[in-house]
Amino acid sequence: MSVSVVYWSGTGNTQTMAEAVAEGIRMAGQEPAVLEVSAADPAALASGNAFALGCPSMGAEQLEETEMEPFVEALEPLVSGKNILLFGSYGWGDGEWMRDWTERMKNAGAVLVRAEGIIANETPDEEALEECRSAGRDLAAKV
Numbered sequence: 149m150s151v152s153v154v155y156w157s158g159t160g161n162t163q164t165m166a167e168a169v170a171e172g173i174r175m176a177g178q179e180p181a182v183l184e185v186s187a188a189d190p191a192a193l194a195s196g197n198a199f200a201l202g203c204p205s206m207g208a209e210q211l212e213e214t215e216m217e218p219f220v221e222a223l224e225p226l227v228s229g230k231n232i233l234l235f236g237s238y239g240w241g242d243g244e245w246m247r248d249w250t251e252r253m254k255n256a257g258a259v260l261v262r263a264e265g266i267i268a269n270e271t272p273d274e275e276a277l278e279e280c281r282s283a284g285r286d287l288a289a290k291v
Contacts, residue, residue, distance in 0.1 A: 155183075197291055235262075
């Protein structure tokens with residue numbers, strides 16, 4: 149069974165984080181399926197027990213509006229009891245978009261693998277990438 153890592157990335161930073169999460173999943177002996185959000189299906193994703201979602205902070209600290217926000221809206225009623233890892237990068241602000249996103253998923257009944265999500269300022273440094281790999285291993289253990 150594969151563990152999906154679905155993301156949206158504008159500059160490549162969140163994609164780098166997604167690849168690190170996938171490395172962790174692989175280290176734990178599971179097979180990652182890394183998908184851009186435009187190629188993902190909310191119902192298919194929610195059929196699994198564990199998955200990761202990545203999106204950078206956009207605009208006034210919110211999810212990307214044209215692809216990721218509609219995807220998350222469609223996914224929201226399907227996440228109760230699911231093990232989810234949230235991650236993304238930001239270039240300004242203080243991580244409010246991630247706090248809002250984690251709260252939203254918790255309110256929908258999701259079990260978060262990292263309660264605060266994982267955020268990286270601009271290009272993720274080695275510490276952020278190691279946290280992504282570690283979280284990927286933890287996520288794979290929930291399958």
